[in-house]
Amino acid sequence: MFSQTIALFRYLLSGLINTRLLILLLGITLTGILSGQYISELAIINSKLIGLAFTAELLRYCLLFFMVVSIAYRISQDYELGQFDRLLSMPITRAQYVFSQLLVILTAGFIFSIPVIVSMPFFASFPLAVYWFLSVYLELILIGLFTMLAILSLEKLPVAIIFSVAAYLLSRLIPQINSALEQSVDYYSDEVTFRFSEYLFKLLQYVLPTSSSFAQNNILFELVVNWENLIEQSLSVFIYGGFLLFISLIDFYRKEFNH
Amino acid sequence: MRNNSYRSVKQVPLLILCMAVFFMLLQLELSIKQKENNKYSFQQLTKPQNVDFYRMISLGSNRLMSYLLAIGLQLHDNQKGKHVSYSRLDYDFLSQWLRTVYLLNPDSEYPAFLASRVYSQVKEKNKVRLMIQQIELMFESNPQKFWRRMTEACLLAKHQLKDLDLALNLAKQISSLPQSIKMPFWARDMKLILLDELDQNESAALLIVSLLQSGQIIDTDEKRFLEFRLSKIKQKMSEFGQ
Numbered sequence: 243m244f245s246q247t248i249a250l251f252r253y254l255l256s257g258l259i260n261t262r263l264l265i266l267l268l269g270i271t272l273t274g275i276l277s278g279q280y281i282s283e284l285a286i287i288n289s290k291l292i293g294l295a296f297t298a299e300l301l302r303y304c305l306l307f308f309m310v311v312s313i314a315y316r317i318s319q320d321y322e323l324g325q326f327d328r329l330l331s332m333p334i335t336r337a338q339y340v341f342s343q344l345l346v347i348l349t350a351g352f353i354f355s356i357p358v359i360v361s362m363p364f365f366a367s368f369p370l371a372v373y374w375f376l377s378v379y380l381e382l383i384l385i386g387l388f389t390m391l392a393i394l395s396l397e398k399l400p401v402a403i404i405f406s407v408a409a410y411l412l413s414r415l416i417p418q419i420n421s422a423l424e425q426s427v428d429y430y431s432d433e434v435t436f437r438f439s440e441y442l443f444k445l446l447q448y449v450l451p452t453s454s455s456f457a458q459n460n461i462l463f464e465l466v467v468n469w470e471n472l473i474e475q476s477l478s479v480f481i482y483g484g485f486l487l488f489i490s491l492i493d494f495y496r497k498e499f500n501h
Numbered sequence: 502m503r504n505n506s507y508r509s510v511k512q513v514p515l516l517i518l519c520m521a522v523f524f525m526l527l528q529l530e531l532s533i534k535q536k537e538n539n540k541y542s543f544q545q546l547t548k549p550q551n552v553d554f555y556r557m558i559s560l561g562s563n564r565l566m567s568y569l570l571a572i573g574l575q576l577h578d579n580q581k582g583k584h585v586s587y588s589r590l591d592y593d594f595l596s597q598w599l600r601t602v603y604l605l606n607p608d609s610e611y612p613a614f615l616a617s618r619v620y621s622q623v624k625e626k627n628k629v630r631l632m633i634q635q636i637e638l639m640f641e642s643n644p645q646k647f648w649r650r651m652t653e654a655c656l657l658a659k660h661q662l663k664d665l666d667l668a669l670n671l672a673k674q675i676s677s678l679p680q681s682i683k684m685p686f687w688a689r690d691m692k693l694i695l696l697d698e699l700d701q702n703e704s705a706a707l708l709i710v711s712l713l714q715s716g717q718i719i720d721t722d723e724k725r726f727l728e729f730r731l732s733k734i735k736q737k738m739s740e741f742g743q
Contacts, residue, residue: 284572287614287722292572295565414560422553459562463608 246334250342251349258316258350266308271357274301275364282365294365295462298374301361302381302457305354309382310406312350313389317343318399326499336494340390344487347386355379366465373467377457380472380479384455385410387486395493413450419443451482543585546577546594549601556605567606574598575615587620592628595620599635610646613639614723617653618730621661629661633671640674648684649712651675655691656708660701668695685715706734 278297282289320326329339355378362371388409393402423440430436454471455478461468510518549555549570559566574595578585599612599620616632623629636654640647651671658668672691678684687694688711694704709731718724 281569281572284576285568285722286575286619286726287611287720288568288609289722292565292568295562295568299562299565411560415557417561418553418557422557425553453561456561460564463564 243338247338247342247345250329250334250338251345254316254342254346255349257319258312258346259353263312267354267357270301270304270308271360273304274357274361278361278365290365291463291465294362294370295459297361297365298358298378298457298462299459301358302378302459305357305378305382306385306410307407309351309354309386310389310403310410312354313343313347313386314393314399314402314406316346317390317393318397318402321397330499337491340394340487340491340494343390344387347383347390351379351382351386354382366462369467370462370465373469373472374457374462376472377475380475381455381457384451384479384483384486387483387490391486391490391493394490394497409450412446414453414456416443416447416450417453420447452478454478455482543589544580545589546574546591546598548594549598552601552604555601559605564606564609567602567609568611570598570605571602571609571611571615574602575619587623588625588628590620592620592625592631596631596635600638603635603639607643608646610650610720610723613647613650617650617657618726621657626662629657633657633662633667637671637674644675644678645682645684648675648678648682648688649717652688652691652708652712655695656701656704659695660704665695685711685717687711702734702738706731706738709734 274297277300278293281296282293285292320329326339330336355375358378359371359375362374366374385406389402389406392405392409393399396402396405420443423436423443426436427440454474457475458468458471461471555566555570556563578587578590599616602612603609613636616635621629621632633654636647636650640651640654644651652675655668655671655675658664658671662668669692672695675684675691676689678689694707697704709727712718713724713727713731718727
């Protein structure tokens with residue numbers, strides 16, 4: 243069973259990793275380095291720090307988007323080309339397919355994070371580059387799992403991409419939205435719509451990943467590697483990732499493929 | 502060799518000729534408009550959004566956002582490749598921008614640096630006063646971080662505003678800080694420097710040398726900036742035989 247999962251993982255990965263992807267990663271690496279250097283040139287003081295944080299943030303968002311598109315495209319191909327019918331006619335369980343996709347996400351996330359470890363040492367010490375590399379890797383795993391859930395249940399590529407990006411942005415914005423709502427309580431507490439939105443966003447806070455699941459750019463300004471923060475992020479991603487994985491499994495098991 | 506003989510223009514359908522002329526006229530119109538747009542026109546600073554707005558769109562990276570806003574502000578005086586005098590900027594909006602950048606990242610020295618070393622270099626006294634007010638606000642919220650900027654504000658008040666009372670008042674705010682706030686003795690005795698009969702160049706040079714020797718400036722960019730300023734001041738002093 244294990245060797246079947248690995249074989250399926252290798253097959254799925256071969257559809258994702260190719261020369262074009264490697265060229266794109268090289269392009270992202272160069273863009274990160276050059277734009278960071280450019281921003282450094284513009285700053286009068288703290289130029290290295292600003293260049294470092296800018297490159298880190300730029301790489302994070304480029305790679306996240308790249309991850310979402312790659313994973314969603316790969317799984318959507320299985321729908322479009324009728325791969326599921328073929329795969330499920332073989333002695334492979336649905337759980338094995340989902341676990342193979344998990345392995346693809348873990349591997350792709352690692353490969354996609356390579357531009358971080360290549361570009362960051364231009365601006366920061368190597369341990370700090372490793373810290374950001376791991377932090378972005380964890381974030382890529384989380385968004386990869388989000389995308390897997392989205393494409394498995396929604397089946398359509400554009401809808402899945404929009405859903406994943408929206409869920410990601412909402413997760414990042416929830417703390418700010420809640421704090422804005424808390425500040426407005428004195429003015430709008432009597433309004434039903436306000437109370438409803440306050441309730442809704444408070445609820446979402448528990449359903450979506452916490453802010454500790456994401457790479458913290460602010461920490462880079464300390465120039466000290468915060469391993470505690472990384473451990474906290476790993477734990478958050480592990481818990482939320484597990485939740486997403488099993489929701490994906492439930493959804494996938496309930497799907498009917500013999501149209 | 503092939504004989505390239507052409508038929509008369511009359512053979513071309515009228516519609517095609519008209520269309521060619523029409524597109525040529527459009528091209529001319531477009532070129533003229535683009536040329537007009539490329540002419541230099543100064544764009545004034547606009548009011549910044551609420552600090553919460555920037556905090557929200559930064560998605561948790563508010564420190565980076567504050568630096569990017571500061572750089573964007575700093576680049577506003579370069580429009581279409583030309584440097585615009587700071588005097589033309591709306592200093593009320595500029596103050597609001599500096600405040601927003603500061604509130605977004607209270608650990609950043611960038612807004613205070615821009616206020617004391619960049620935007621204070623104008624002749625209009627009310628504009629310099631606004632910059633001093635900004636420095637004062639930042640100093641009030643974090644004296645340990647901004648006492649250096651406050652000493653610079655003292656010199657601005659004395660030499661650029663010629664307002665010794667304001668300068669002494671600012672110096673008093675520094676000297677009245679509790680001993681728990683660590684700073685060199687000369688900063689606490691800023692009053693003496695102000696009452697001394699030093700001119701603008703001498704006091705600026707004295708302040709920069711003291712700052713550099715205090716070991717409080719860690720950022721290499723700022724060190725380089727101050728050394729450059731010091732060499733310029735020394736050059737000026739030697740030109741005037743001081």
